[in-house]
Amino acid sequence: MPPDTADPSPRPTVESFRGSGAPGADASTVRALARLLPFVRPALPRLVAGGVSALGASLAALAIPRVLQHVVDGPLAAGAEAHDTGALWSALALVLALGLAEAGLILLRRSLVMLPGTRVEAVMRGVLFRHLQDLPVAFHDRWAGGQLLSRSMSDLGLLRRWLVFGLLQLVVSTATVVVGVALLVATTGWLGLVYLVGAVPVTVIVFRFSRRFRAISRRSQDQAGDLATAVEESVHGIRVLKAFGRGRDALDQFTGQAEELRRTELAKAGQQARINVSLTLIPEATLAVCLVLGAWLAHTDQITVGALTAFFATAAVINGPVVDLGMTLSMTLNARTAVDRFFEVVDTANPLTDPPDPQVPDRPAGRVVLRDVTFRHDDDGAPVLDHLDLELPAGTTTALVGLTGSGKSTLAMLVPRLYDVTGGAVELDGVDVRRMRRADVRRAVAVAFEDPTLFSASVRENVLLGVDDALPAAERERRLREALEVAQAGFVDDLPHGLDTRIGEEGLSLSGGQRQRLALARAIAARPRVLVLDDPLSALDVATEEAVTARLRDVLAGTTSLIIAHRPSTVALADRVAVLRDGRVTAVGTHSHLLATDPHYRYVISSLEDDAAEHGVGALDAPGDGVDGDGGDAATTRETTLDDEATGARL
Template sequence: MGRVRTPRDVARRPPVPGGELATIPALARLLPFARPALPRLAVGLLSALGASLAALAIPRVLQRIVDGPLADGVRAGGLNTLWGPVGLVLLLGLAEAGLILARRTLVMFPANDVEADLRMTLFRHLQDLPIAFHDRWPGGQLLSRSMSDLGLLRRWLVFGQIQLVVSCVTVVVGMTLLVTSTGWLGLVYLAGAAPVSVIAFRFARRFRVVSRRAQDQAGDLATTVEESVHGIRVLKAFGRGSDALASFTGQAERLRTTELAKARAQASFNVTLTLIPELTLAACLVVGALQVHGGHLTIGALTGFFATVAVMGGSVVDLGMTLSMTLNARTAVDRYFDVLTTPNPLTDPDRPTAPPSAPGGAHVRLRDVTFRYDDATRPVLEHVDLDLPAGTTTALVGLTGSGKSTLAMLIPRLFDATAGTVELDGIDVRHLRRADVRRAVAVAFEDPTLFSASVRENVLLGIDDDTEDGGPGADGTGTRHDAILEEALDVAQAGFARHLPHGVETRIGEEGLSLSGGQRQRLALARAIAAHPRVLVLDDPLSALDVATEEAVTARLRDVLRTTTTLVIAHRPSTVALADRVAVLQDGRITAVGTHSELLATDAHYRYVISSLEDDAAQHGIGTLTPPEPALDDSARDGQRDAQHDDEATGARL
C-alpha cells in the first residue's frame, strides 16, 4: 500500500544505457534476439510490400480501364478488351490476399519466438541477479516488463514494424506514382504532405516521454496490487482495506492522467494527419479539374490520382497509429533492457576452482569481512573474523538487527562481502561456482518460503534431481530420496506432513494447502536437512515452534549436526543448546566467542541478549546445558502427531 508514491521506479532506476538513444538504435538492440527470425521477417516484409503494391496497383488498373476500353466505348466493340484488365484486377486482388496471408504466417512464428526468447532471457537474468537486486526492484516492475512490455513488443513485431515499413513505402511509392503520372497535381499533394513529417517528429519526442511514464506507472500499480494481496492479512487485521483502496485509486488516477495525456497527444497528431492531406486533396481536386479542363490531364489520370490517394490516405493514417505503436515498443525495449543490462556483480568466476569434496563438514572461515548494503552509508558488518571449524555447531547470538542474518547470507554467497573473504575449506567462495557453494551450504531462512508444489518437492528442493529415479516429483518407490525425505521430516518433527490429505504428495504453498507458521518453519528446516549439506545455516529455525516441538527438534538435530558444520542464529537459550560454541555479534563485530557457560560468566552483552533472568543470570548461568526432558509424555506426543486435522493444517495461515 503505497501512500506517498513518488515515481519509485524512475527514481530507483540506474542510469540507463540507451535511454538517450534514438528510436531506431534503441530498437536495434533487439537484433541479437531477432537474428534467427530475420530471414522470415524479411520475406514477410516483402510479402507485405507486395500486398500493398497490389493494393496500389488496383487503382492504376482501374485507370487503364477507364481511359482505355471504357473511354473508347462501345465503338471499339471492346468487350474483349475489358476482360484483360478485369482479370488483372482479379489477379491483383488474389495476390493481395495471398500475400497478406503469407506475411502473417511468416511473421507470426518468429515474432512469437522472439518474444518467448526475450521473456526467457529476462527470466534467466533475473534468476542470475543477486538477492540485492531483488530487494531493490519492486516485483510489479519486473512483472510488467516480462508481460506487458514484451506483449507490446510482440504486437509491434507482428504488426507494427512491417506496417511501419509498408506505410512508408506505400506513401513514397504512391507519391512517386502521383508525381510521375500527374505531374503538377502530384507535386501539390507532396507539398501539402511535407509538414506532416515535421509534425510527426515533434509528436514522437513528446509521446515517448508520456509513454515511458505510463508504462512505469503501470508497473508501480502492479507492485501495489502485489503488495495488497501479499499483505492482505495485515490490511484485514487492521481493517485498512478502504485506505488501501484509496491509495490504490490515487495511483490508478495518476496512471489515467498520464494515459489521457498520451491520448491527447495522439488525438492532435491524428487531426493533423487527416486534416493536412485531406485539405491538400481539396486543393488537388480544384487544380485537377482545371487541368482536365485545360487538357493537361485526362479524366482517367485524375481518377487514378484520387484512387491512389485513397489507398495512400489509409497508409498515412496507419502511419500515425504505427508510429505511436513503435514508440510504445521502443519504451518497452528500453524498460526491458534497463533490467537486462543491469550488470550482475555476483557472478561465477571465469576459472572456477573445483569444489573441495572432502566428506563431512566443511571448514568455514570469515576473514576480516565487512559488509555494507549498496545504498547504505554504514556497514552492517565490520571486520568480522569468524572461524567455524569443520563439524562444529556455532550459535550466532546478537540483538535483533545486529547483522546476524546478513552474516549468514554471506556463507552461501547470496551476498558478497564488501571487503574481506568468506572461505570454504580455505577457498574463497568467490572462486567457486555459485552452484557449488550452494550445494555445500544449505540455509533455513527465518521466513520459510514454500513453493506451490508437493511437500516432497519442497523438502527435496536442495537435492539435485539429475538422477532419473526417485527425483523430486517422481513417484519414487522406496528410493534413496524417500529415505532422505523420511529422515528430514522426522528430524524436523514435520511428521504432520504424512497426515495431510495426500500425505507428502499434498500440494502446499500458495496454490495449495496453507500451513501455519510453525509448520512451514519445520518444513523449511526439513528442506535444509534433506540437502545433506556440508554446511548448514539455520536462521532462527525454531522461533515458531512450541516448547515441546522445539525440544524434540533439538534432540534430533544434535545427531544430524554431528557431521555438519553449522551456524545457527539463536535468540533463545533453547536454540543455543544446539551449539558447541557461541559467537556474539554486537554492532557488526564479533565481540566474543566461547561456550555458552563461559560467555554467560564473562560476557555481559551475551547475558543481556540471551538471558531472561537478567539479574540472576550470572549465578544461574554457570549451570550445564543439558537438553531438557521432553515436557510431554509419549502418549501426549503421539496425540500431537495424530492431530493432523488441526486448524493450521486444514486451512488458515495467519
C-alpha cells in the same frame, strides 16, 4: 537440480545479447530498437518474408488504379457504341486477380510472422528470467516485484505485437507512401507535387509527436509497474490488511495510483487523437486542393480523365497508411520504451560472478572461516560487519547470538555468498568462496531462513528443491522421508494428496510452523557440508521445538552448522556460542563459559529470556553455571546492574 547448478543444454545468455555500445535514454528510437537484432536474428528470414509479402500486397493495391486508368482512357473513352467488351472483361479479371493476390499475400504475411514473433518473445522472457535469478539479493532488495513483472509480461508482449504487426506495418506503409507518391508525381505532374507538398506539415507534426509521446509512454509503463507492485503487495499481505481493517486504506492507495495511470493514459490518448486528426485533415485538405486543380487540368486537357481517376484511386491507397501512421508510430514508441525497460534490467551487471579459474577444496569437510570480514550495503554507508573474525570448525554447531540489528542475518547471507563481503574473505575448506563457482558453494551450503519461502508446487518438489535430480529415485525418497521426520513434518501425510499436495502461493495455505518445518526439511534433505539456520524454529510450539531439537542433534552430527539464535532455547543446539556485537564477534565459547565471563552475553540472553517469557516460549534448559558476576566492562546500564546470581538461576 538446484537453480544454480550447471545446465548442459545451450541457452541464450545475457552476455550474448548485451552490447558494449548500449544506447542511452537520449538515443534515437532506431538505435534503441536495433538492440533487438540479436534476439530477432534467428526469426529474421520469416519476418523478412512476411515483410516482402506485405509489400507485395501493397504494390498489388497500387497497381489497381493503373488498370482503372487504362479502362477509363481506353474502352470507356471510346463511347458506348465502340466499347471493347473483351478489354473490359480483361481489365475486370485483372482487377479481381490483383485483389485476390493482395488478400493472399496478407494471409501469407500473417502465417509467416506469428510463429517467429512468439519465439522471440519466449527467448527474451527466458533471458530476462535467468538474469533475474542470477542477479544478487541486493538487486532484488532495491527493485519492486511489480516492476519486474510488468517488464517480463506486458512489455515483452508489447514487443511481440510490434514485431509481427507494428514493424512490418511501419516498413510497408513507408514503402507504400514513397512508391505511391512517386507514381503520382510521375503520372500526374503538378497534382503529384501538390500532394507531396502536403507531406511537409505531416513530417513536422510526426517529429513533434515522437518527442512528446515517448516521455508519456515511459511514464505510463513505469506507473503500470508501480500499480502491479501495489496489487502484488496487497495480495501477499491480505491477511494483515484484513486483520487490521486496513483494506480501505489499501484501496485508497491503489485507487490513487490507478487514477494517476488513467490520467497518463488519457494524455497518451490525447496525443494520439491530435496526431490522428492532423494525419486525417492534412491529406484530405490536400486532396480537396488536388480535386479543384485536377478538374481544371482535365478541363484544359493537360491530363486525361483516366489519369485523374488513377490519381484519386492511388491517393486513397496512400491515405490509409498515412492515417494509420499515428497508431503505428505510437506502437513503435511504446516498443522503444519497452526495449529501454527490458535492457535496463538486462544491462545490470552481476557483481557476484564465477571466477575464470574456479577452485575446489582439496579436502571438503565443511570448515568455514570468516577472516577480517567487513560488509556494507552501500559504499558510503556504515559497516554492518566491521573486521569480523569467526571460525566454524568442521562438524561443529555454533550458535550466533546478538541484539537486534547486530548483523546476524547479514553474516548468515555471506556464507552461501548471497552477499559478497566488502572486505576480508569468507573461506570454505581453505578456499575463498569468491574463488569457487557459486553453484559449488551453494551445493555445499544450505540455508533455512526464519521467514520461509515455499513455491506453488507439491510438498515433494518443495522439500527436494536442493537435491540433485540425478540421484536414484529411492535415494531421493529416503532423503525426503528422513528430512520430514527430523523436521517433525508428519502433517504432510494428512494433506489431501499427501506429498503430492500442491502448496498455494508462498505456502500461505499452511500455518507458520508448518512452513518453517518444510523449509527446515528442505535444508536437511540437501545434505550440505554446511548448514545455516536463521532461527528456523521460531514459529514452533515448545513440544514440537523440543522434538525437532532432539532429532537435529543427530542429523547435525558431522555437519558444520551455524544457527542464528533469536531465542534462548535455540542455543541448546550448539556446541559453542559466538557473541556478535557492533558488527564484530566479541566472544566465543560454551554457554557456561560465556555466562561466567561475558557480561554482554548475559545481557543478550536475559533479553532473549524476557522475549521468550513474553511470548510464552520455553526457556533455555541449562543449569546455573556458577556465574562469578565480575561485571566486566558492561556496555549498558542494564548489563552493569544485572543480578548475576538471579541470572545464573534463571538460565
